[in-house]
Amino acid sequence: MFHRETGVFKTSYAADMALYPLPIARGTVIALLVLFVVIVPAVFGEYYLSIINLVLISIVGALGLNILVGYTGQISIGHGAFMSVGAYTAANLAVRAGLPFWITLPAGGLMAALVGAVVGIPSLRIKGLYLAIATLAGQLIIEWIINHVPWISGGTQASIQVPRPSLFGHEMKTQGELYFFLLFFALIAIVAALNLVRSRIGRAFVAIRDQDIAAEIIGIDIFRYKLIAFAISSFYAGVCGVLYTYYFGIANYEQFQLGVSIEYLAMIIIGGLGSVLGSILGAAFVSLLPLAIRTVMESVGGLFFAANEMATVVSSMRLVIFGALIIVFLVMEPEGLNRLWRNIRNYFRVWPFSY
Amino acid sequence: MMHAKSAWTAAAILAGTMVLGVYSASAQEKEVLFGEQCDRTGPTQNVGIFMCPGFQDYISLVNSKGGVEGYKIKVLEIDNEYKVPPAMEAHERFKKEGEMIEALYGTPQTAALTSKLAEDKIVGTSPGFGTAAGADGKRFPYMFPIAATYWSQGAAAVAFAKKQLGDNLSGKKIGYLFYDNPAGKEPIVILEDLAKKEGFELRTFAVPPPGVELGAQVLDITGRFKPDFLITHLFGRAPSVSIKELKGKGYPLSKVISLVWGASEADVRAAGGFAVAEGYNTLQFAGVGEDFPVIKEITEMYKAQGKPAPKEIDTSVYYNRGIVWAAMHVEALRNAIKAEKGGKPTTEDMKNGMEQVKDFSLGGMAPPMQVTPEDHEGGGWIQVWTVKGGKFVKTTDWFQAYRDVIKEHLAEAR
Numbered sequence: 001m002f003h004r005e006t007g008v009f010k011t012s013y014a015a016d017m018a019l020y021p022l023p024i025a026r027g028t029v030i031a032l033l034v035l036f037v038v039i040v041p042a043v044f045g046e047y048y049l050s051i052i053n054l055v056l057i058s059i060v061g062a063l064g065l066n067i068l069v070g071y072t073g074q075i076s077i078g079h080g081a082f083m084s085v086g087a088y089t090a091a092n093l094a095v096r097a098g099l100p101f102w103i104t105l106p107a108g109g110l111m112a113a114l115v116g117a118v119v120g121i122p123s124l125r126i127k128g129l130y131l132a133i134a135t136l137a138g139q140l141i142i143e144w145i146i147n148h149v150p151w152i153s154g155g156t157q158a159s160i161q162v163p164r165p166s167l168f169g170h171e172m173k174t175q176g177e178l179y180f181f182l183l184f185f186a187l188i189a190i191v192a193a194l195n196l197v198r199s200r201i202g203r204a205f206v207a208i209r210d211q212d213i214a215a216e217i218i219g220i221d222i223f224r225y226k227l228i229a230f231a232i233s234s235f236y237a238g239v240c241g242v243l244y245t246y247y248f249g250i251a252n253y254e255q256f257q258l259g260v261s262i263e264y265l266a267m268i269i270i271g272g273l274g275s276v277l278g279s280i281l282g283a284a285f286v287s288l289l290p291l292a293i294r295t296v297m298e299s300v301g302g303l304f305f306a307a308n309e310m311a312t313v314v315s316s317m318r319l320v321i322f323g324a325l326i327i328v329f330l331v332m333e334p335e336g337l338n339r340l341w342r343n344i345r346n347y348f349r350v351w352p353f354s355y
Numbered sequence: 356m357m358h359a360k361s362a363w364t365a366a367a368i369l370a371g372t373m374v375l376g377v378y379s380a381s382a383q384e385k386e387v388l389f390g391e392q393c394d395r396t397g398p399t400q401n402v403g404i405f406m407c408p409g410f411q412d413y414i415s416l417v418n419s420k421g422g423v424e425g426y427k428i429k430v431l432e433i434d435n436e437y438k439v440p441p442a443m444e445a446h447e448r449f450k451k452e453g454e455m456i457e458a459l460y461g462t463p464q465t466a467a468l469t470s471k472l473a474e475d476k477i478v479g480t481s482p483g484f485g486t487a488a489g490a491d492g493k494r495f496p497y498m499f500p501i502a503a504t505y506w507s508q509g510a511a512a513v514a515f516a517k518k519q520l521g522d523n524l525s526g527k528k529i530g531y532l533f534y535d536n537p538a539g540k541e542p543i544v545i546l547e548d549l550a551k552k553e554g555f556e557l558r559t560f561a562v563p564p565p566g567v568e569l570g571a572q573v574l575d576i577t578g579r580f581k582p583d584f585l586i587t588h589l590f591g592r593a594p595s596v597s598i599k600e601l602k603g604k605g606y607p608l609s610k611v612i613s614l615v616w617g618a619s620e621a622d623v624r625a626a627g628g629f630a631v632a633e634g635y636n637t638l639q640f641a642g643v644g645e646d647f648p649v650i651k652e653i654t655e656m657y658k659a660q661g662k663p664a665p666k667e668i669d670t671s672v673y674y675n676r677g678i679v680w681a682a683m684h685v686e687a688l689r690n691a692i693k694a695e696k697g698g699k700p701t702t703e704d705m706k707n708g709m710e711q712v713k714d715f716s717l718g719g720m721a722p723p724m725q726v727t728p729e730d731h732e733g734g735g736w737i738q739v740w741t742v743k744g745g746k747f748v749k750t751t752d753w754f755q756a757y758r759d760v761i762k763e764h765l766a767e768a769r
Binding site: 045046047050051054057058147156157158159161164173174175244247248249250252254255259287290291294311312314315316318319 | 393395396404407408411432433434436438439443444447448450451463466468470471474488535540541543
């Protein structure tokens with residue numbers, strides 16, 4: 001945020017590592033909370049809340065992937081499958097055992113963490129592209145298992161209908177109610193990630209990313225921390241899958257296929273690797289940009305194209321513009337939206353006396 | 356500080372155009388809105404780019420003739436790229452604009468919107484998508500497959516094989532070549548039941564996605580199992596590959612019947628043309644070809660505007676399905692307006708209207724459907740069209756097959 005840090009002097013390590021770097025940051029956080037808890041749901045209608053809800057779910061998934069890819073430097077293109085593990089675990093528990101969401105949600109996350117840690121074992125020996133292929137194999141194996149084991153998938157259709165989450169006997173089913181449900185978990189995910197990356201574990205992740213041999217020499221147990229990174233990251237992915245399940249009211253592995261894994265990678269690369277804010281910005285950017293382009297095309301496209309051509313033009317141009325804009329943003333700032341935001345902030349920090 | 360400036364400019368442009376977009380949305384009196392999801396850029400675009408124009412053109416035709424009972428229809432189409440989150444966004448957008456009824460696109464998308472549509476009390480139609488159990492109107496009151504489901508298609512394929520093999524299947528061998536995903540596996544339960552009932556031997560051959568490599572399966576079919584009849588259920592590029600491979604291994608295509616997504620002119624063309632695919636049988640839930648009055652009317656409508664007929668008519672299998680799909684919506688709307696005695700219908704009226712759709716034929720293009728509150732499939736009607744002499748030729752008229760078996764399974768699925 002646009003904070004002036006004049007007059008703030010840090011005299012201890014604890015102060016330097018504090019969650020709020022400046023006293024005024026506390027005020028900003030409270031203002032943001034008021035914005036999202038009070039103002040956003042009051043101002044926006046169902047339609048806009050439905051878009052925000054989808055962004056909130058992607059934020060959880062993007063945060064998880066960023067912990068693994070951005071902070072620990074391990075690549076995974078199996079996160080779509082980890083989401084489906086969470087989704088089916090929660091769906092089975094919710095339908096067969098009738099458990100409420102506050103049990104199924106962590107259970108889905110834990111199961112995904114377990115599976116993720118197993119899929120992450122090759123990371124102890126291989127890196128980079130090789131690890132990417134190993135996790136791709138994980139994605140395909142998990143998809144195959146869900147498709148072929150009716151005990152997990154609930155039948156040929158491989159989809160399990162899940163009742164809406166309910167709190168104190170009240171079913172949350174409108175977009176407004178689901179907004180609070182999703183916001184709650186997205187906030188926990190953000191705060192947990194912020195705290196994780198400044199803890200011992202987070203520092204160990206960064207050390208492994210920057211130079212794994214050096215990290216081992218200074219006493220970081222690489223075996224343990226790589227698996228922890230995979231487990232935490234998959235936990236996030238699993239929770240993301242559970243949130244999708246409750247949001248749509250159905251667990252269906254066809255919505256967590258390879259394309260989803262790639263899309264989440266795109267989110268964190270555009271947002272900025274190794275940054276919590278970057279994950280949030282990336283998730284919002286990738287989810288909202290196609291909508292923004294479509295809105296623009298719908299309003300100005302009529303000037304150039306006939307009515308019956310519009311549908312084709314809008315959807316094709318949307319892909320072209322989306323791709324082009326991603327390239328533009330990455331060329332403009334390879335370190336992602338997070339860096340772009342920091343540049344803007346640095347500019348205003350000394351404005352108007354920029355010398 | 357170049358970065359900062361260009362970022363602000365980009366943000367300003369985005370914000371400005373979004374405001375424009377809000378203003379462009381306006382509603383008229385005496386107009387109803389249909390929401391239509393489509394996939395023109397995703398993995399199933401080979402279907403969407405023909406089916407959705409069919410849908411749109413039929414609605415334009417209805418509007419050019421004065422609309423339905425004095426109401427004009429506006430179609431809002433949104434491309435969901437065969438992804439699930441955009442499908443939810445599209446639904447909420449339609450709802451915000453005040454849609455009467457929603458045409459869904461894609462099996463996972465249909466699944467993901469099932470709960471939401473029921474909560475919002477808006478009818479969703481999913482011909483050829485969604486689950487076979489969705490035909491049960493008591494279980495899914497707002498879901499309307501309004502076309503033969505995979506269960507009905509599987510049963511119809513067996514019935515056709517039986518007819519071709521001299522009305523007796525006992526001791527015969529039938530192969531089932533399918534795309535290894537939930538939609539591909541769905542008819543298997545019906546086929547297994549019928550195998551017991553009719554006494555034929557069934558063997559299934561799974562093709563892993565994306566299904567462009569069928570060599571091993573086809574070799575297994577033609578070399579080892581040697582079935583008397585082969586039912587195929589493939590998607591995307593796989594149907595054309597299967598035609599090529601079976602032809603190459605010398606299996607007679609006249610003993611092959613494909614379910615509805617491997618049955619278009621585009622599949623035949625991609626396999627090497629109509630000469631190669633001579634004899635290939637296909638199941639259809641809408642009429643094929645341009646020899647229908649409604650196609651002539653659409654061509655004339657375009658001519659009156661001084662434009663050539665849309666090129667999508669060439670791929671009549673999908674284009675006509677789009678027309679029948681749209682026509683079902685129009686019939687439902689007609690019933691709904693009548694129920695309101697000319698007043699503006701509600702989404703609930705549309706549900707009741709859809710449940711009364713029957714006996715419209717669109718000059719033989721649409722099946723003799725009877726949608727009821729229990730049966731949202733409309734009877735599971737099928738025609739078989741065969742590749743003969745460079746085009747699709749009608750081999751059977753509309754027929755239903757093994758309804759008792761399908762009904763048993765529907766009851767069981769509850």
